[in-house]
Amino acid sequence: MIAARHKEREYFATSPEYSHLSSKMGSEYLAKLLSKHLESVIRVKIPSITSLINKAIEELESEMDHLGRPIGVDAGAQLYTILELCRAFEKIFKEHLDGGRPGGDRIYGVFDNQLPTALKKLPFDRHLSLQNVRKVVSEADGYQPHLIAPEQGYRRLIEGALNYFRGPAEASVDAVHLVLKELVRKSIGETQELNRFPTLQSDLAASCYQSLERFREDGKKTAIRLVDMEASYLTVEFFRNLPQEVEKGSNTAVPTVDRYTEGHFRRIASNVSSYIGMVSETLRLSVPKAAVHCQVREAKRSLLSLFYSQVGRKEAKQLALLLDEDPALMERRVQCAKRLELYKSARDEIDAVSWAR
Known part of the structure; x- marks a missing residue:
């Protein structure tokens, strides 16, 4: 793939017909255009995505409260x-x-x-x-x-x-x-x-x-x-x-x-x-x-x-x-905890990107 793109760039740069357009030709240029378009679309969708993630986090936390937090293994806990x-x-x-x-x-x-x-x-x-x-x-x-x-x-x-x-x-x-x-x-x-x-x-x-x-x-x-x-x-x-x-x-x-x-x-x-x-x-x-x-x-x-x-x-x-506890209840709590961690991680990454921009 790297070699093919290198040949593509060399072709457009040396070709008399396309040399003046070499900076706007090829798959690399197309990928950049698509990436910018996708980025603009995502930027517009970020508020709704963030809202959706926050709602999912609230639902999972509510379910975790209903299921109860994990119990400590030592006698004191x-x-x-x-x-x-x-x-x-x-x-x-x-x-x-x-x-x-x-x-x-x-x-x-x-x-x-x-x-x-x-x-x-x-x-x-x-x-x-x-x-x-x-x-x-x-x-x-x-x-x-x-x-x-x-x-x-x-x-x-x-x-x-x-x-x-x-x-x-x-x-x-x-x-x-x-x-x-x-x-x-x-x-x-x-x-x-x-x-x-x-x-x-x-x-x-x-x-x-x-x-x-x-x-x-x-x-x-x-x-x-x-x-x-x-x-x-x-x-x-x-x-x-x-x-x-x-x-x-x-x-x-x-x-x-x-x-x-x-x-x-x-x-x-x-x-x-x-x-x-x-x-x-x-x-x-x-x-x-x-x-x-x-x-x-x-x-x-x-x-x-x-x-x-x-x-x-x-x-x-x-x-x-x-x-x-019921084993099924314990398994359900573990799955909810994993999903909750993933959603929180995604929210933090989106917030970091938003603030960076």
Whole structure:
């Protein structure tokens, strides 16, 4: 090829017919013309080419963000990756509880609807029926109205009624527990970074559920303790004021009450019912506080404490198992990285040529 072009140049330079046009003849001259034309066309197209390359780079970077960055091979990098993923999950979970995302409001539904409804459905009418009141009072060990504290009949009726509050208190704690479990499951699904690691998702969920079980046990103990506190100490002032309430509006002395008449038992049932209503209102406000303090508050503060302690004891191989990925996903990431590198290199070269000119 070099020899042919050399002969071509020699021919046009020595030929009488073309010697005066030798500088504008031959394949070399034609190549220069075509090169200049191509260069002008490319120069016009450079902005659109650059725009196309930048768009491809943005798409590849977006896909790389979706696929996730490559994971380090050493244990420190793997542990750091796991902790970062846990922080992303915890952020979403707290947003559900604090109102940034939907779902946490269901906890208020437990306290505003479920608990009051359960309290209203308690069978106090049967417990305070005339027949049961007569039976309990008659079987009580003595009847001593001179005592400041409620007599034995009152105490037995009240303690028996207060036992009914255990069910709604435990049910409220269980309902909050179910809401928190659902929020954990939902938050894991909404944490895009976790989608790459099914094993980590499974272990994280299991650890969170284990922590929530512990919070539920604490919540139940506290709620039942509140009920037992009401049964252990009866509000004396309430019963001290009952005679004044009975005599209110009467200017005459109240005759001696026959303790075995139907009206007497009805008045006992009414007094106990009023006291139970007061306790019910107290528990309606205090049981939610116990659930929030022992469950919701602890879930926000230390939901992942158990998981962190478990991860901290794992070896490098165990950490790698938590961060296992789909091989197809890993191959896709490698291909995207290669294409991204090529596009960035092309963009840099075009920019260098553009600035040079």
